[in-house]
Amino acid sequence: MRLPTLRRTRSVEPGAVAGTARLDRRTKRLVGRLRPGDIAVIDHVDIDRVAADSLVAVGVAAVLNAKPSISGRYPNLGPEVLVQAGIVLIDNLGEDVFDRLSEGDLVSLDNDTVLLGGEPVATGVRQDAQTVAAAMADAREGLSVQLEAFAANTMDYLKQERDLLLDGVGVPDVETRIGGRHVLIVVRGYDYKADLDVLRPYIREFKPVLIGVDGGADALVESGYTPDMIIGDMDSVTDDVLRCGAEVIVHAYPDGRAPGLARVHGLGVQATTFPAAATSEDLAMLLADEKGASLIVAVGTHANLVEFLDKGRGGMASTFLTRLKVGGKLVDAKGVSRLYKQNISGSALLLLVLSAVAAMASAVAVSTVGQAYLAVVSEWWDNLVFQIGQLF
Structure with missing residues (x-):
């Protein structure tokens, strides 16, 4: 059964x-x-x-x-x-x-x-x-131990990737033009859908380079956008999105191994590898910074210690150093949907409509054309009333 x-x-x-x-x-x-x-x-x-x-x-x-x-x-x-x-x-x-x-x-x-x-x-x-x-x-009582481990991982990463962090050594050449432009990096993380919705006016006005980090590329497509670049190990982005025409950067291990590259090539998509010990979202930020982005806006990325630990990977230590490297270019859009909400009450909307109607009526009443139009309407109304009176 x-x-x-x-x-x-x-x-x-x-x-x-x-x-x-x-x-x-x-x-x-x-x-x-x-x-x-x-x-x-x-x-x-x-x-x-x-x-x-x-x-x-x-x-x-x-x-x-x-x-x-x-x-x-x-x-x-x-x-x-x-x-x-x-x-x-x-x-x-x-x-x-x-x-x-x-x-x-x-x-x-x-x-x-x-x-x-x-x-x-x-x-x-x-x-x-x-x-x-x-x-x-x-x-929560074990946080101090994890904090010490996080600090140790951060130092190890600094020693391992100091050339990448300080001088951009290892950042691949890309076809997408980034220099002087805004870059929007989307990770399928906390509150990414709501934050993307709020950022629609920004995206429409500034037309930033859209970079999806693995499943973040699907998030962009679901929101009606086409990513310019996809960066990650390719384990959570869908086949259809990989074929959307975006430039693909496959995150590889420091020794050059890139397990996700075979899948990308199997789909007939060309890709470039980016070997590093950092997380994929960090690579996206480092690439945007090295290629001259004027502003980097991050959606769904990890922003505080609890989130770093919640991700549960020692590699999250790279995020701390990456944010120090990117510095003032980075604007974290996390939680912007909670900060900015357009709540318009029905009474306020009705008042706005009535005010607009009153302003239009006043403008028509004081203009020469408006007065002539009102005279025609008044005469039409008087004739209508007279004809109805004749019927009775």
Whole structure:
């Protein structure tokens, strides 16, 4: 018997959640295959907010994690996002869950146990608002250790990439003209959709170079724009967007290996590699700066220590130094949608319309043409009234 696929978990009793299993050890790669009501099976220590937001946006019924969603290293933001959205989250299922489940299996959940064909295949820890809050409180106590590690990573990166940071050594030549222009860099990060919507007048007026960082290129296309450049390791940008005609820069490891290059060439798209230990969003900023951009506007990028740690990668240390390098050119558009909102009340709009009508009427009344027109209208009205009076 086919198990029902449930789109929402709030309306069902614990133990009644069921759906189609979709498996991938990389969450952002899995999101592209998920459908509403699916059960996502992931291998993700310390789920970050960006990953959680993408799972919520798809509308999954549950998330089954082979690893701890909060390890205690730092207060990562993803699990709280999932449980607040009413999505079932079960942790610590173990690596065996990927061997016992297959793509497309119809599975059900009984509290903290995963069932396949009614038989238990894995048991973990079911999270809720209380357990997540307690784990977050414990994790905050470990921030000092993570801060020390972050500082050490920053120094290591400075030693490794000082030529790139200080002199631009290794930045590839590009065909897109950047010198003297504004550059808009879009990362599919926090609040990127709302911020892009607010920036529409800016984009229309200044026509900046549009650079999408991996999935940020899809974000630009979804908002109605065509990216001029796509930079990243090419693991989350879609095939159609890669073929849109944008100049493609593939992020490579420092030793020159570029796993994403084979995929790009397989699509018949030409690409240039950019070897560096930094993150892809940092490479986009460094490239724009080195090629003479007059202003760099960033959307969806990481802007503070909590976000750096939430990303969960030592490489995020490069972001700190990159921002120091780019300096005054960088304008971070994060949260601009919350800062600037056009809220016009109905009464204010009505008053505006009435004021406009009154101004037009006054202008017509005092002009010679307007007075002549009013005389014609007045005579037409008098004739109409006279004719109606004759009927009675």
